[in-house]
Amino acid sequence: MKKLAVLVSGRGSNMRVIIDACEKGILNALVKVVISNNSVSKALTYAKQKNIAIVSLDSSVCHKYADIDKKISEILDLHNIDMVLLAGYMTKIGSYTISKYRNRILNIHPSLLPKYGGKGMYGMNVHKEVIENGDKETGATVHLVNEHYDEGQILNQSFVAVKSEDTAESISTRVLKAEHILYVETIKKIIEGDIVLPQ
Numbered sequence: 001m002k003k004l005a006v007l008v009s010g011r012g013s014n015m016r017v018i019i020d021a022c023e024k025g026i027l028n029a030l031v032k033v034v035i036s037n038n039s040v041s042k043a044l045t046y047a048k049q050k051n052i053a054i055v056s057l058d059s060s061v062c063h064k065y066a067d068i069d070k071k072i073s074e075i076l077d078l079h080n081i082d083m084v085l086l087a088g089y090m091t092k093i094g095s096y097t098i099s100k101y102r103n104r105i106l107n108i109h110p111s112l113l114p115k116y117g118g119k120g121m122y123g124m125n126v127h128k129e130v131i132e133n134g135d136k137e138t139g140a141t142v143h144l145v146n147e148h149y150d151e152g153q154i155l156n157q158s159f160v161a162v163k164s165e166d167t168a169e170s171i172s173t174r175v176l177k178a179e180h181i182l183y184v185e186t187i188k189k190i191i192e193g194d195i196v197l198p199q
């Protein structure tokens with residue numbers, strides 16, 4: 001059974017579907033630890049209810065970026081983590097953790113990368129761009145995490161049609177639903193060998 005870690009900052013809906021998919025046996029995996037840089041993240045409350053180890057690394061605990069980077073690696077090592085899942089984690093993963101866990105850290109992004117990626121491109125900022133540019137389709141992307149925001153290898157994408165009456169809000173709702181399906185499906189494909197991660 002694969003051991004997963006999930007990193008979150010906010011509401012944690014992607015984290016919830018991943019935990020639930022493990023519980024239901026859809027994923028042959030176990031979420032061993034949830035790490036957040038926000039001690040009041042709702043995701044931590046949910047993970048705790050599920051008896052999953054939680055670690056809060058907000059500024060009251062950890063000040064220096066390099067310390068957070070090392071600490072994250074230590075936690076992943078401690079739990080023997082096979083795969084690290086960023087799910088709305090709003091801080092860049094440090095280079096120490098990236099090099100130690102290279103090609104084993106995944107992220108989900110609410111656009112069809114390489115469109116609308118990079119620093120500052122998150123949440124509504126992405127969906128507003130889609131509307132402003134009159135795009136006919138958008139979607140979600142699961143990709144590997146490297147040292148550059150949203151630039152790691154694309155592993156899987158899901159497409160969402162944009163209708164003429166759509167707003168950034170209505171698109172965000174549909175893309176989030178697509179994300180939930182896509183993230184679980186991608187993790188499943190990796191576990192079952194249908195998507196092979198580079199070594």
Ligand code: GRF
Pocket residue numbers: 008010011012013014015087088089108109110123176179
């Ligand atoms: C999602 O839209 C994800 O693509 C992005 O952050 C958001 C997190 O949402 N990286 P949630 O916390 O999983 O509900």
